[in-house]
Amino acid sequence: MNHMKSVLFLMVVAMLLLSACGGGSAATSVPEQPGDATEVPATDAPASEKKVVTFSWTQEFTSLSPLYSTGWFTAVTQQFWNCWAWNYDENNEPYPYLVTEMPSFENGGISEDGLTITLHLRDDIKWSDNEPITSEDFRFSWAMNIDPKNIVSSTYPEDLVTSIDTPDAQTVVLHFDTPSVAWQSLFTGIVPAHILQPVYDAEGTLDNAEWNNNPSVGCGPYNFAEWESGSYARFVRNDNYFDAPAKIDEIFIRFVPDDTAQTTALVAGDADLGAFIPYSEVPRLKEAGVEIMTQPSGFNEGIFLQVSEDFSHPAMLDVNVRKAVAMSIDFDSFNQDVNLGLVKTPGSFWDALPYYNDPPVEPYPYDPEGAKALLDAAGWVDSNEDGTRDKDGVEFIIQHGATTREVRQELQAVAQQQLADVGIELEILNFDADLFFATYADAGPTYSGELDLQEWSDTPSGFPDPDIYYWLCSEVPSDDNPSGTNSFYICDEELDALIQEQASQLDPAERQETVSKINQIFHDKVYWIGAWQDPDVWAVSSRLTGVKFSGVTPFFNITEWDIK
Amino acid sequence: MTSALLQVTDLQTRFHTPEGIVHAVNGISFHINEGETVAIVGESGCGKSVSMMSLLKLIPTPPGEISSGTAIYRGTDLLQKSEREMEDIRGKDIAMIFQDPMTSLNPVLTLGRQLTESMREHLGFTKEQAEERAVQMLEQVGIPDARRRINEYPHQFSGGMRQRVMIAMALSCAPSLLIADEPTTALDVTIQAQIVELVARIRESLHMAIIWITHDLGVVAGMADRVIVMYAGFIVEEADVNDLYDSPGHPYTLALLAALPRIDRRRDHHLKSIAGSPPNLLVAPHGCPFAPRCEFVIEKCRQENPPLIQIEKNHSSACWVDVKTGAPR
Amino acid sequence: MVRYIVKRLFQGLPLLLVISITLFLLMMNIGDPIATMGGRTITRQSDRERLTRQLGLDKPISVQYLYWLIGNDWTKVDSDGDGIPDNYGTRHGILRGDFGTSLVTRKPVTELIGERIPNTLLLMVASEVVTVFFALLFGIYSALRQYSVMDNIMTALLFIAYSMPIFFVSLMSMYIFAVLFKKWGLPYLPTVGMFDPQVGKTPWQIFIHMILPVFSLSVTYFAAYSRYIRSTMLEVLSQDYVRTARSKGLPRRQVVYIHALKNAALPIVTVIGLDLPFLLGGAVVTERIFAWPGMGRLFLDHVSRSDLPVVMGILMLVATAVVVFQIITDIIYAWLDPRIRFD
């Protein structure tokens, strides 16, 4: 005992070295742990025989299951191993994938009253375990989505479907109470009934299904292989794929937490593909020979104006004043300088949908003198000569709130200075996203009435469908409606009617007319000011060939990609 | 006269502190013969411990500095030796025991370990041999049940016991010189006597020289052959023990003796304390350092520091005044 | 001894309870977890109401805490939104080892944390070892040569290192060892991640990816520890028993490494022992800068989405580790110091 103790005494240092060995052995044992070391590309047969591409994701996906996934990166990753009923091409046009043709009035897929939609499935489609994909899988996917025992991420638009009939294995009949354009957003990913039905029967929920994070069976060109949280995920070619097999053998996704890391990896050739490239990183990438591809995905960065008798600054109720605000900020120069001329200032919320942005709406030009004139005319003058305009004793001080994203803060600073030049004082505020978008019930900042200008990037909700809903009067939050999303408190009867109308117009031509009217109202009444187009920005290594992107299903032609 | 075991000449030790240079020892010279016991007496801060630690080069340098002097031990100068060579002297030839037995033993090592390590180092003993010897030593210094207690830690012993352990430790390599730095000061009076007696007994059996540092003249009366009195880093008087007690040759010694309770004094005799406080060693000595407190002070004392001169056989004193007559020398 | 440990553990429990209640109250206002669940778009009203109910976020805070603490499998909950409790809950509560399920990833929190702990420990233990090793080296060296030129230079350097914000060290080291070295054509170090996917997760890869984060983490702690060890050693070296050991003619080595270091080890071990549990939490800033997939990054990722179960799980894990390590440190201290006995 005594001897032992004196040994330990001497080993204060050694003790720590011991723990070092612990650390060291952890390091050496790591490679053996997840999957076999033999699966790691480098230790496998000659790397040249195997085509491996590395994609870098700045955010890790959450769950892989289409039911539980949230966020863009998850949805995008599904393109590798899961499948949608229809895909979208590089023009964001849908084309049939699991179905034989897109349902329409013409081919009878959509009934005259718009309440029944019939999908005809291909008969050669199958899961990666060779089980056929049938109408039952479709029905099961839908049923699981709306099952209250599953805490899925979103039940929209599945909850618009009242029932599904499956007369045979290749026919899926959807029934609606009211015609809805949102049908196009159905079946964005399906789940295998033959795998998950037993799980649901046993557990009463799919929430904890192992398949969610380890989807052993899929239907895409690749199979899920492994996923190590915080580090990487791997997908290998699905040899049972029902379409033409992919040319690249393996997709390695590496999670890098920030843009700098991503750029470094791309420049060094450690990554072949990067998504969500900030414009500030573009010059470095181009310089290194990395190709930058942009693909409209419906998103536009924009300023949402709060127009409410109850909350807004009185000046903002005047449409001419709102016009003046729009004319006071030099978005073009900002996009030229800070966004490096890669994007334009959008005039319309539907900027990425030329079909609906027709006739195209142009943004208000940068015209501080014109803005001053408008403000003067509206009665907002600097009567007390403190540098800020005022009227009836009320100073023209408005608030601009956004999340903490850097480029937004930069625009805020620029806007603050430019608005000051025309005599409007802008207070700028920033919040974390989970605070910024907190609800009326949680007294989120956008609902407090404090923020006259609210800035984020958004898209028509069913892109490439032009549907929108925030501005509906029914979305105006109140104590009775605490989850309403209309943080602008805009209840414009004309607008409300038009938004409701387009939502059930299944005929594209009629729809185009309605949306154009909405588009014009947005512009004329200045409910939304476009800041910059926010397309998907991809960085693609020059060694990749055949690369195309869609703004909806980005990897629609992943099977055609190859390595030089 | 036998040749000196240790001859110290002009030893000077200073400390470089942020406040300035502390002149702790200012050129002292003395000797000690084989088997002789010399007591060094003085108030706290007079430099007696520092001078002894200087001999063994135990002064932390920096800030300490042995600025001059020689210490010839058996023909070689200790002060010229390297640290490595000193390691062979310390504990083996010259051992030391310290004032506070409570803090002088390492609290986290067993007594056995602390007792045996110098024997293993200096005498090349095996662990078993050293332990055997350690038990003997402990028994010799009066620790009962030594074989068991050797595995215990210092905190399991009382102060007196610890000082006995310290003595056993110091004597384990049979040194020819033992420096005892106020070994009894921290102890109870009864224990003090036991320790003094113990050291005296061992001295006989080992034929060992002892330098006994103390601020208490009473303790040394019974055992010292010679007494050296130090003040402010100087030796102010040196004499055989009886000469010193009978006819002190320095006012400081006189004052020290006056502060001592004596059995032959009348009960109502008041003990005298020495007025004033010891000098500030930061100031370079000028004149006699005791002058400000001295009853016999004359003008010369303030001008010039008196050298140590022989006043009788084996009796030297550093004073411009003959304390017996009060007249200048 | 066993009684002492049990007693200390029971003393720790109320403390952890207080911590958990306080943190839970704070959690209620750190943001809306459902706000960001819609991905890039705003969560729909119907989904929000359903999720709030299904995740139990509509319950009063006391009930939410209770469910978190002891689970809800003993009571019926309303899962379909008709206002009538229908099914027994499925949660067991943290007291029974169920940390809950992440609101964001729907994975069990224990799994999420479990995946990250090895990475964090790898990084943190490595830097602790590097730190302590060099701190002992430097601390003892400069204590033995107090006031020497080297000691003064080192003290000044340590002060600078001690004052370095970790992100500054990180950025500087990345700039020098990755950017500039690359520019100069020297072998340069990787800056982010744990390994290069092209090469695979080999020990060598992990090692070279660890260098910069370990360096950045070590600089500050190294300085603090060195200064602590130096002053502890100085204090010990001025003790009487060290003088005794020297007066016995023991070689310097033995005096320093046996007599002095053994005593200095007591406070040093204490400091290290009390610091160890904090390693679990990882280094938030360092892991973020170097993209290290550890607990710190997990915390940041999930706190930014108000993922209460994960955030609470990490915080409670660290708090518990602190309590446990205090006890362990006490026991080791007592074991090392013969003066302390429990009985």
Next chain:
Amino acid sequence: MNNQTPTLSELADDLITPPLTLWQLGWLRFRRHKMALFGGVILILLFIFAFGGAFLYTEKYANFNDTSQRLLAPSAEHPFGTDSIGRDILARTIYGGQISLFIGLVSVIIETILGIIIGALAGYYGGVIDAILMRITEAMLNIPTIFLLIVMAKFFGGNVPEIEIAGRVFSGSVIVIIVIIGATSWMYLARIVRAEFLSLKENEFILAARATGTSNSQIIFYHILPNTVAPIIVSSTLSVANAILAEAYISFLGLGVMPPTATWGNMLESSAKYLDSAPWLWFFPGMLILLTVLSINFIGDGMRDALDPRSRTI
């Protein structure tokens, strides 16, 4: 530097030093502490930089942006270069420095007040009050500070309007940061104060004061507290450095002071992106933080040696 000069009593036996008050002695010791003096000079220069610089550049200029002048390398016109929207970094470090130093000082005042009150109450009254307060202290110490800071920053981050102080407009997050730094850092000080109170309250002069019926608050504030000033000052000085660092960390993580108010910390926030393309973005604010923390640490160390020689450094 840690001037571990052995006291004279350790060297020689005892040496009488001329009687000096704690403060005289402290100043003597401090003055000798070369690094502390050096730190003092640097800190004064930093204050001159941050507050004197305001005479060279207006705040409006510090916030003036021109996107066509972005990311310019240091030049005669912009000695520290420009940032991502063309603001002058020198001017921003000046105004950012004011806020950083302000946050450091004010949050330490809060910390000190909290620490003294909690430590004094616990130490003086003992018993249940002590047990409860020390449990809370322990609880706070059980969570790594950076986690506490993040959680509290989010807790208070919900709604922070701009505020106006002395004619200048700040983001309300300045106040939030000050409060949360103060609220997460008082624990060590509370422990120090408690320990001092525990040892002092049994002293004769306190017992005497009690015996003569002096009220508790008087004893606490007039009798005991003045005797604990030295360790409090040392601890608080070092805390300023920690507070400035805390602000930088939390701002670096994007949870700190919000724009348009610049601080050295939030200037660093997104600069990692420009690691190699525009290193001046992170170099200057980073360097200023380092210098400030360094100089305060020097001063704190000097003060510790001067006023509180017993304490051990870490």
